[in-house]
Amino acid sequence: MNDTGKVLSTMLDKDNFSKWMGIVVDEYREGYCKLHYTITEEMLNGFGIVHGGIVFSGADSAFAFACNSHGVLSLALDVHISFIRAAKAGDRMIVEAEEIHTGNKTSFYNVTTKNDAGEIVAMFKGTAYRTGKPVYES
Amino acid sequence: MNDTGKVLSTMLDKDNFSKWMGIVVDEYREGYCKLHYTITEEMLNGFGIVHGGIVFSGADSAFAFACNSHGVLSLALDVHISFIRAAKAGDRMIVEAEEIHTGNKTSFYNVTTKNDAGEIVAMFKGTAYRTGKPVYES
Amino acid sequence: MNDTGKVLSTMLDKDNFSKWMGIVVDEYREGYCKLHYTITEEMLNGFGIVHGGIVFSGADSAFAFACNSHGVLSLALDVHISFIRAAKAGDRMIVEAEEIHTGNKTSFYNVTTKNDAGEIVAMFKGTAYRTGKPVYES
Amino acid sequence: MNDTGKVLSTMLDKDNFSKWMGIVVDEYREGYCKLHYTITEEMLNGFGIVHGGIVFSGADSAFAFACNSHGVLSLALDVHISFIRAAKAGDRMIVEAEEIHTGNKTSFYNVTTKNDAGEIVAMFKGTAYRTGKPVYES
Numbered sequence: 001m002n003d004t005g006k007v008l009s010t011m012l013d014k015d016n017f018s019k020w021m022g023i024v025v026d027e028y029r030e031g032y033c034k035l036h037y038t039i040t041e042e043m044l045n046g047f048g049i050v051h052g053g054i055v056f057s058g059a060d061s062a063f064a065f066a067c068n069s070h071g072v073l074s075l076a077l078d079v080h081i082s083f084i085r086a087a088k089a090g091d092r093m094i095v096e097a098e099e100i101h102t103g104n105k106t107s108f109y110n111v112t113t114k115n116d117a118g119e120i121v122a123m124f125k126g127t128a129y130r131t132g133k134p135v136y137e138s
Numbered sequence: 139m140n141d142t143g144k145v146l147s148t149m150l151d152k153d154n155f156s157k158w159m160g161i162v163v164d165e166y167r168e169g170y171c172k173l174h175y176t177i178t179e180e181m182l183n184g185f186g187i188v189h190g191g192i193v194f195s196g197a198d199s200a201f202a203f204a205c206n207s208h209g210v211l212s213l214a215l216d217v218h219i220s221f222i223r224a225a226k227a228g229d230r231m232i233v234e235a236e237e238i239h240t241g242n243k244t245s246f247y248n249v250t251t252k253n254d255a256g257e258i259v260a261m262f263k264g265t266a267y268r269t270g271k272p273v274y275e276s
Numbered sequence: 277m278n279d280t281g282k283v284l285s286t287m288l289d290k291d292n293f294s295k296w297m298g299i300v301v302d303e304y305r306e307g308y309c310k311l312h313y314t315i316t317e318e319m320l321n322g323f324g325i326v327h328g329g330i331v332f333s334g335a336d337s338a339f340a341f342a343c344n345s346h347g348v349l350s351l352a353l354d355v356h357i358s359f360i361r362a363a364k365a366g367d368r369m370i371v372e373a374e375e376i377h378t379g380n381k382t383s384f385y386n387v388t389t390k391n392d393a394g395e396i397v398a399m400f401k402g403t404a405y406r407t408g409k410p411v412y413e414s
Numbered sequence: 415m416n417d418t419g420k421v422l423s424t425m426l427d428k429d430n431f432s433k434w435m436g437i438v439v440d441e442y443r444e445g446y447c448k449l450h451y452t453i454t455e456e457m458l459n460g461f462g463i464v465h466g467g468i469v470f471s472g473a474d475s476a477f478a479f480a481c482n483s484h485g486v487l488s489l490a491l492d493v494h495i496s497f498i499r500a501a502k503a504g505d506r507m508i509v510e511a512e513e514i515h516t517g518n519k520t521s522f523y524n525v526t527t528k529n530d531a532g533e534i535v536a537m538f539k540g541t542a543y544r545t546g547k548p549v550y551e552s
Contacts, residue, residue, distance in 0.1 A: 011184035017192060020180055042158055045202065046149035052202070052214050053195025054155060060190045064183065076190050077520065078492035078541050080218045080356035082384050082403055084377050101360050101396050105519075105543065106491065108358050108399060110386070120377050123384060125401050127358055127492050127541075129519065215382065216354035216403050218494035220522050220541055222515050239498050239534050243381075243405065244353065246496050246537060248524070258515050261522060263539050265354050265403075265496055267381065287460035293468060296456055318434055321478065322425035328478070328490050329471025330431060336466045340459065352466045356494045 002071035004029060010136040011065055018061045021054070025065065031099035033066040038092045049086040056081055058095050059111040059124035066097035067107050067128040068135050074107060074128040081124045085115070092116045105130055140209035142167060148274040149203055156199045159192070163203065169237035171204040176230045187224040194219055196233050197249040197262035204235035205245050205266040206273050212245060212266040219262045223253070230254045235264075243268055278347035279414075280305060286412040287341060294337045297330070301341065307375035309342040314368045325362040332357055334371050335387040335400035342373035343383050343404040344411050350383060350404040357400045361391070368392045381406055416485035418443060424550040425479055432475045435468070439479065445513035447480040452506045463500040470495055472509050473525040473538035480511035481521050481542040482549050488521060488542040495538045499529070506530045511540075519544055 008028050012018065021043075027034040037058055045051040060076065067074040087093065093113050100108040111124035146166050150156065159181075165172040175196055183189040198214065205212040225231065231251050238246040249262035284304050288294065297319075303310040313334055321327040336352065343350040363369065369389050376384040387400035422442050426432065435457075441448040451472055459465040474490065481488040501507065507527050514522040525538035 013184065014182075014186065015184035015189070016180050016182050017189035018183070042154050044152075044154045045156070045199075046151065046153035047211075048152065051153070051155035051195060052198045052217070053191055056194045056198070056217075057189060057191025060194070061183075064190070073185075075224075076221050078218070078220050078358075078494075079190070079194075080216070080401060080492075080494060082216050082354075082376075082401070083214050084379070084384060086213075100358075100399050103360070108360060110399075123376050123386075123401065125356060125358070125399065216356075216496075218354075218356060218539060220492075220514075220539070222517070222522060238496075238537050241498070246498060248537075261514050261539065263494060263496070263537065289460065290458075290462065291460035291465070292456050292458045293465035294459070318430050320428075320430050321432070321475075322427065322429035323487075324428065327429070327431035327471060328474045328493070329467055332470045332474070332493075333465060333467025336470070337459075340466070349461075351500075352497050354494070354496050355466070355470075356492070358492050359490050362489075 004069055007068055007071055007135045008065060011068060021057060023058065023061055028065065030069045031066060033062045033097045035062050036092055036094045039087055039089050041089050044089060049088055052083055055113055055122045058093055059113055059122060062095045062097035063109050063111050063126040066109055071135050073131045073133040073135050075131065076126055077129045078127040079124060081122055083122050085119055085121050087115055087121050093121060142207055145206055145209055145273045146203060149206060159195060161196065161199055166203065168207045169204060171200045171235045173200050174230055174232045177225055177227050179227050182227060187226055190221055193251055193260045196231055197251055197260060200233045200235035201247050201249050201264040204247055208240065209273050211269045211271040211273050213269065214264055215267045216265040217262060219260055221260050223257055223259045225253055225259050231259060280345050283344055283347055283411045284341060287344060297333060299334065299337055304341065306345045307342060309338045309373045311338050312368055312370045315363055315365050317365050320365060325364055328359055331389055331398045334369055335389055335398060338371045338373035339385050339387050339402040342375065342385055347411050349407045349409040349411050351407065352402055353405045354403040355400060357398055359398050361395055361397050363391055363397050369397060418483055421482055421485055421549045422479060425482060435471060437472065437475055442479065444483045445480060447476045447511045449476050450506055450508045453501055453503050455503050458503060463502055466497055469527055469536045472507055473527055473536060476509045476511035477523050477525050477540040480523055485549050487545045487547040487549050489545065490540055491543045492541040493538060495536055497536050499533055499535050501529055501535050507535060
């Protein structure tokens with residue numbers, strides 16, 4: 001039986017970069033992950049707005065947690081992201097990964113990043129390859 | 139007249155996140171940017187390999203520097219990335235952004251990330267929106 | 277005032293390729309389009325399944341109709357599509373384009389293609405450039 | 415031993431839609447395909463320019479032929495396309511698919527569509543899933 005709590009702790013406990021970002025997982029179940037983080041000065045680019053890589057990373061973490069939630073080790077293969085609205089230091093990002101479809105070898109997710117006002121910051125669509133190996137040893 | 143050195147210093151000097159990543163720009167001219175960085179322990183995910191967001195960020199920085207190189211303030215709009223090979227702490231990433239096309243309102247770039255052995259780690263394709271404003275005040 | 281019926285007739289009446297595909301628009305309003313078509317023998321590839329370009333085309337038509345629905349001439353800029361399930365001759369495709377966000381210069385849509393059994397065939401995400409010109413002369 | 419001629423005839427002989435489009439393969443070898451077709455009135459959309467789905471289809475055919483060229487049955491999984499320049503009836507499209515990387519389970523291609531003047535019409539990046547089955551029975 002798959003233990004989603006064990007999947008998440010296996011992934012999150014050693015996820016140095018998600019920790020650096022201050023990512024907090026708020027909801028987690030099979031096929032779904034909701035998390036948040038707050039943009040710091042260290043996350044800005046030369047134009048004084050959040051670096052696109054940070055917004056991608058927050059969405060990518062939600063995607064990784066969600067697509068591994070079934071207990072099958074899954075790796076990001078292809079991702080598309082649209083940057084819709086800028087964000088600045090102090091803004092809190094709320095990220096939600098939702099399953100579109102999970103097949104035998106692949107799975108597909110939509111990941112939405114919004115700010116505190118509920119406005120869309122970025123739209124991320126990810127395809128994962130399912131290796132067939134377990135995420136954790138039972 | 140566009141001064142690419144001034145574009146790069148305007149963008150890079152205050153780019154906190156690119157600095158955190160230890161990004162070093164090796165070549166820079168209109169429509170082109172080559173940079174490198176080295177993966178640290180802090181950049182890893184829970185599986186002990188580089189977080190996808192780091193590889194994206196390195197490519198996104200090269201894309202941003204390259205698409206602004208003509209002196210017209212340009213913002214990432216849509217990006218697609220394929221993750222081809224994993225990388226680990228200590229690996230040096232070499233990133234090259236090359237212009238596909240620059241139009242009036244948009245520009246398009248291919249960005250390749252390779253490891254020291256010359257193997258492709260990720261393939262990134264970016265579309266930028268050209269605002270029409272200058273990158274720096276002359 | 278924007279007349280969505282006029283937008284659709286302006287676009288659809290001369291859309292030779294959508295007609296060749298037998299596309300029928302079932303619902304249409306600002307920010308939304310639902311249509312269907314049926315896969316014919318002429319739409320198959322060498323493996324005897326629907327050519328990917330057909331599935332893309334059906335979604336692209338829905339996207340075009342939807343992103344022009346506000347009366348502002350809009351052109352597809354970047355599109356990402358994931359092919360999730362094959363389809364064969366005789367299958368009916370139901371396509372739904374939903375607005376993610378419409379800004380000043382760009383708009384973003386999710387387009388889902390399903391078969392008659394309600395299974396996802398493809399997931400399409402499109403970004404359009406809004407030219408600022410009207411779709412039809414009023 | 416893989417016979418690329420046999421791969422191509424297996425795929426092309428029954429590819430009804432590529433035939434409808436008038437696609438002619440000009441060069442074909444492992445990891446590479448070059449083809450052309452000419453835009454007809456039937457391929458136009460309601461704005462009197464080529465339907466985006468046609469440009470996608472031409473690139474998708476080149477991608478399919480190229481990623482199957484090694485003799486391993488491969489299916490398009492994720493595709494990203496940027497529409498860069500419009501094309502009209504009578505324009506000849508020259509399409510070139512080039513391998514970025516072929517791994518065990520996946521392969522990655524860049525596909526460029528140009529017009530007769532050598533101007534880029536669209537840039538397509540495709541990821542294929544390699545099924546492990548042969549394209550033809552030997």
